[in-house]
Amino acid sequence: xxxxxxxxxxxxxxxxxxxxxxxxxxxxxxxxxxxxxxxxxxxxxxxxxxxxxxxxxxxxxxxxxxxxxxxxxxxxxxxxxxxxxxxxxxxxxxxxxxxxxxxxxxxxxxxxxxxxxxxxxxxxxxxxxxxxxxxxxxxxxxxxxxxxxxxxxxxxxxxxxxxxxxxxxxxxxxxxxxxxxxxxxxxxxxxxxxxxxxxxxxxxxxxxxxxxxxxxxxxxxxxxxxxxxxxxxxxxxxxxxxxxxxxxxxxxxxxxxxxxxxxxxxxxxxxxxxxxxxxxxxxxxxxxx
Amino acid sequence: xxxxxxxxxxxxxxxxxxxxxxxxxxxxxxxxxxxxxxxxxxxxxxxxxxxxxxxxxxxxxxxxxxxxxxxxxxxxxxxxxxxxxxxxxxxxxxxxxxxxxxxxxxxxxxxxxxxxxxxxxxxxxxxxxxxxxxxxxxxxxxxxxxxxxxxxxxxx
Ligand SMILES: Cc1cc2nc3c(=O)[nH]c(=O)nc-3n(C[C@H](O)[C@H](O)[C@H](O)COP(=O)(O)OP(=O)(O)OC[C@H]3O[C@@H](n4cnc5c(N)ncnc54)[C@H](O)[C@@H]3O)c2cc1C
Ligand code: FES
Ligand code: FES
Numbered sequence: 001x002x003x004x005x006x007x008x009x010x011x012x013x014x015x016x017x018x019x020x021x022x023x024x025x026x027x028x029x030x031x032x033x034x035x036x037x038x039x040x041x042x043x044x045x046x047x048x049x050x051x052x053x054x055x056x057x058x059x060x061x062x063x064x065x066x067x068x069x070x071x072x073x074x075x076x077x078x079x080x081x082x083x084x085x086x087x088x089x090x091x092x093x094x095x096x097x098x099x100x101x102x103x104x105x106x107x108x109x110x111x112x113x114x115x116x117x118x119x120x121x122x123x124x125x126x127x128x129x130x131x132x133x134x135x136x137x138x139x140x141x142x143x144x145x146x147x148x149x150x151x152x153x154x155x156x157x158x159x160x161x162x163x164x165x166x167x168x169x170x171x172x173x174x175x176x177x178x179x180x181x182x183x184x185x186x187x188x189x190x191x192x193x194x195x196x197x198x199x200x201x202x203x204x205x206x207x208x209x210x211x212x213x214x215x216x217x218x219x220x221x222x223x224x225x226x227x228x229x230x231x232x233x234x235x236x237x238x239x240x241x242x243x244x245x246x247x248x249x250x251x252x253x254x255x256x257x258x259x260x261x262x263x264x265x266x267x268x269x270x271x272x273x274x275x276x277x278x279x280x281x282x283x284x285x286x287x288x289x
Numbered sequence: 290x291x292x293x294x295x296x297x298x299x300x301x302x303x304x305x306x307x308x309x310x311x312x313x314x315x316x317x318x319x320x321x322x323x324x325x326x327x328x329x330x331x332x333x334x335x336x337x338x339x340x341x342x343x344x345x346x347x348x349x350x351x352x353x354x355x356x357x358x359x360x361x362x363x364x365x366x367x368x369x370x371x372x373x374x375x376x377x378x379x380x381x382x383x384x385x386x387x388x389x390x391x392x393x394x395x396x397x398x399x400x401x402x403x404x405x406x407x408x409x410x411x412x413x414x415x416x417x418x419x420x421x422x423x424x425x426x427x428x429x430x431x432x433x434x435x436x437x438x439x440x441x442x443x444x445x
Contacts, residue, residue, distance in 0.1 A: 005291045006310040006356045029357065036313075036352045037333055049310070051357045078346070102422020104400060105334055107346040108353070188421035189335070 002045040012057050012138070015050060016165065020140040022048050024162035029053075030074060031109040033101070034117040058112070058167055061085055071169040073112025077101070080111065090171060092127045092178040092197060099123070099182050102189050112166045115151065118158040118220070125152065125221040126197035126213035127180040133171045139164040152220035175209060176201030177280050181272045182215075184259075192216045193260040194268040196248075198276035200231075207231045207281075212244070212273060217252035217265050224248040227273065236281035245274035293356045299324070300368030308355055315339045315350040318365060326366040326395045330424070337423030340396040341365050347403035349422070366395035369402060377443050378402055381436040389427035396423050401437045410441055 009015035019026055027046035029035050030053065038044035052058060058074040061083045069085055080086055080097035087094050100123050101109060114124045115135070125148070133148040140163060148169065151159045160166065178199035184190035195215030201208040210231040212224040227248035234240045249270035254262040291310045296303065299322060306321055315332075318324045318341070330338035332351045339350045342364040369376055375383065378401050388394050397420065404411055404419045411419065416437050417430075425433060 001311045003290050004310055006293050006354075008357070008359065029354065031352075032354055032357065033334060033352055036354065040332070049354070049356075051354075053357060101334070102337065102349075103403070103419050104337060104340050104347045104349045104422045105352070107348050108343075186421075188418060 001039050001042075002047075004046050005048045006051065007048065008051040008054055010054050012055050012165075012167075013140075015052055015055055016138065016140040016163070018048075018050050019163045019165070022050075026050050028116075028165065030113040030116075031076070031105075032113075033105050033109040034113060034119075052165065058165070064170070067173045068170045071111050071171070073110060073116075073166045073168055075111045077106035077109050077111070077114075078103075081106065089174050090127075090131055090178070092180045092199075093124065093131070093171075096123045096127045096180040096182065096195075096197075099188065111169060115148070115169070116158050116160060116166055118152050118154070118156050120155055120219055120221065121192045121195065121216035122221070123180075123182060123192060123195060123215065126195050126215045127178065128169060128171065129221060129223065130178050130180075130197040130199040130211040130213045131171050131174065132211075133169050135159075135166055136168040136170060137164050138167045143167070145170070149221075149223060154219045175199070177283065178211075179276050179279055181276055183268055183272055191259065194254075194265050194272060196269065196272040196276050198273065198280060200236075200277065200280040202236075202281070206233060206235050208233075210244075210277075212248055212276075214248065214252050214269055214273075216259075217254040217269055219253075222252055224251045224273070226251055231277070236277065238278075241274055241277045241281065244277060245270045248273040295355055295359045297355070297358065297361060297363055299363045300365060306355075310354075310356050312355045313351055314341070314343075314353040314355045314358060314363070317355045318350060318363075324365050324367050328392055328395055330392070330396075335424070336393070337396040337400060338393055340399040340423065342399060342403060347400045364399075366398055369398065376402070378405065378437065378440040381439040381443070382433065385432045385436040385439060387428060387433040387436040393423060393425040393427075397425070397433055401440070404437065405441055405444065409444055411437070413438060416441075 026048035059072045077097040180197040182192045183194045197213040199211040210228045214222045227244045230244045254265035318327045328338035330336035334352045341350045
């Protein structure tokens with residue numbers, strides 16, 4: 001590991017000033033469960049490490065005045081799985097967190113780290129995007145808020161510029177029910193071969209709005225827009241669901257890698273999308289992994 | 290080489306250490322403090338052999354940058370004896386045959402204790418899920434799970 005300077009700023013302005021001053025040569029550490037591996041292997045060689053764990057404005061899960069749920073970037077996966085607010089209104093997010101890594105890693109791995117790491121298989125991305133979450137970003141120059149859907153630019157690449165921090169994720173009030181299905185050989189301690197998040201808002205037996213988000217089958221988490229369109233306004237018969245699932249499997253762009261072939265991933269997108277939509281249309285709680 | 294002053298409480302003892310910023314908590318426990326009960330298996334978060342408690346929560350110490358944990362309270366396997374004797378989980382691991390070569394044992398003890406403190410009466414499924422971050426190459430896990438369930442039944 002290359003030597004680095006280490007800073008633990010106590011306030012947000014102090015942290016942002018440090019990042020601005022180092023202009024791209026500093027790296028932020030939250031839990032470090034991704035970054036430490038990159039540093040150990042030499043894939044990341046920062047000159048400066050900025051430990052953000054003391055920054056109060058990045059902590060906590062709270063309901064906002066606007067009715068949103070705000071997840072501070074430093075919220076741990078462990079906190080997500082135990083938060084009554086998350087379990088009550090966004091169970092698919094808590095469920096996704098509960099099947100990530102291990103109990104030990106969930107104790108310090110963070111929401112912000114999972115998203116900023118921008119892995120195509122990041123388990124929190126599909127269920128959060130399916131809930132129309134947005135990313136609250138801050139820097140020494142100001143702040144901005146963008147849809148989480150636009151946050152991912154490629155494997156390991158997010159919309160953050162040098163000097164910016166992800167401060168929080170905001171999730172609007174839930175519309176309909178949602179599920180996340182992670183497909184991996186092991187139930188725990190495994191990276192998704194395919195992840196599918198689906199959300200359905202039903203009215204009078206028909207689909208009002210739908211979200212289908214696919215993980216690990218494209219350079220970024222992928223919204224299956226055509227599959228969503230095929231559901232809008234329809235009553236959710238087996239045929240309609242099967243058709244949407246087929247479209248989703250055609251929309252994705254998987255690659256062959258150590259975890260699965262492109263062919264297999266595409267097939268599994270179809271299977272899991274059908275499973276997710278069927279469970280949601282029957283209003284069945286789905287606790288498959 | 291960049292160095293930093295870090296204070297840690299380890300098993301109740303305060304330590305002031307002047308460390309290379311690159312040191313992990315695992316490095317510090319083993320190489321600076323000579324606490325060799327915390328094992329280095331994968332050094333990558335996968336095996337759980339390095340599990341310690343940081344401010345009461347189980348964490349893989351190989352992935353923790355020591356400098357990040359200035360002021361933290363650390364408990365290692367050396368700090369969990371019950372009145373100088375093996376605690377009920379350690380005793381159950383011995384009695385149920387949950388220890389063979391023993392390399393994984395400190396990690397299972399620390400993570401198992403974290404489970405029992407949060408859920409004193411876990412189901413077997415909860416126990417298996419909780420321990421999925423610990424690998425054992427010897428026992429096949431059945432006896433380790435049995436030991437945790439036994440310790441849970443024995444606690445008041
Ligand atoms: C054994 C193991 C199993 C794992 N299993 C899973 C799994 O099942 N599913 C999964 O999705 N992931 C998994 N991971 C990956 C990892 O644990 C998660 O992505 C985790 O949520 C990362 O959070 P962190 O706080 O540790 O990130 P860090 O390593 O601290 O940071 C990750 C990246 O984001 C940047 N960053 C962090 N926070 C911010 C912020 N607020 N603003 C700007 N930049 C920021 C860092 O600079 C770094 O580039 C696993 C990792 C390990 C070691
Ligand atoms: S040595 Fe830390 S998890 Fe394996
Ligand atoms: S007893 Fe040998 S690794 Fe578990």
